[in-house]
Amino acid sequence: MNATTDGTGFSADEKAAMKQRAEELRTTKGLKGAAKQARELEACIDAIDALEGIDSEVATTFHRLVAEEAPDLRPKTMYGFPSYANADGKVVMFVQPKSKFDTRYPTVNFDEHANLDDGDMWPTSFAVVALTDAVEKRLRALVKQAVS
Template sequence: MPPGQGNVGCTVTGDRRGGSEEGRPAAHAAGKGERLHRVILDAVPELTPRLWYGMPGYARGSGPVLCFFRADERFMTLGLTDKAHFEREPNQADQLMPSAWFFSHLDEPTERRVAAIVRHATAAHRR
C-alpha cells in the first residue's frame, strides 16, 4: 500500500486478544472502518487520507478535507465538510442539503451509495 494510504483512523484501542468480550465490539468497529476506508479510496483513488478532528478524513492532495467517517460499535457515519461539493436536488422547494449519513452495516447497495456520494462530494470543491 502506498505511503499515506494505510488504515488511517482505523486503529482501535482496547483489548484485542480475542478472549475478551470488551475487545470484540471495538474490533468489529475497526473492521467496518477499514472496509469503509477501502470503499472511499476505491471510489476516488486520488484522495489523500488524513486525520480530521480525530476521524479519518479524505482530501484531494494537500487541499481541505472533503469527507470523513466514523465507525462505532453500532453505527457508521459518513459526513461531508463545508468544503465538499454541495448542490440542491432539482426542483427542491427547501434549502436543505444532506451532509451526513448513518448506517449500521455495509452491504453492496450501501457501498455503491457511499461511493456515489464520495465521487459527487469530491468532484469539485471551494478553495
C-alpha cells in the same frame, strides 16, 4: 456526545478529541510533501486498524471506496477520525466511529468541500447500521459525487 455533568464546557470525550487533534498536528509539524502524506496515510490506517465491529467495517470499506473513486484525496486523520482531504489539505469526507463518542452507529460525513449541493438543503452525514451491498453502492455514489 457525552455532556458534562453540569451542562457547561466540553465533555471528557470532546477534550480527548481536541488533545488527539493537537497530537495529529504535532506529528506532522515540519513535514512537507511526500513525507507528510506518508505520515498522514499511516495515521489513517492506524486509526482504521484500531476499530472493531461495524466501525471497522465502515471505515475499511469507505477507505477502499475513496481510493477507488477519489484517488486524488489524501488519507489523514482529523480528531482521530479516518479522513480524506483535497490537495489543499481541506477535509472533504470522514468516518466518525460510533466508539469515539459512544453513539449508536458510525457515520460517514461530508464537509463543505464535498460537491453534494442539492438545492437549498441536502444531507452531509449518513448513519450506517449495517454494511450491505446497497449501502456500499450508495457510499460509492456519494464519494463520486463529492469529488465531481
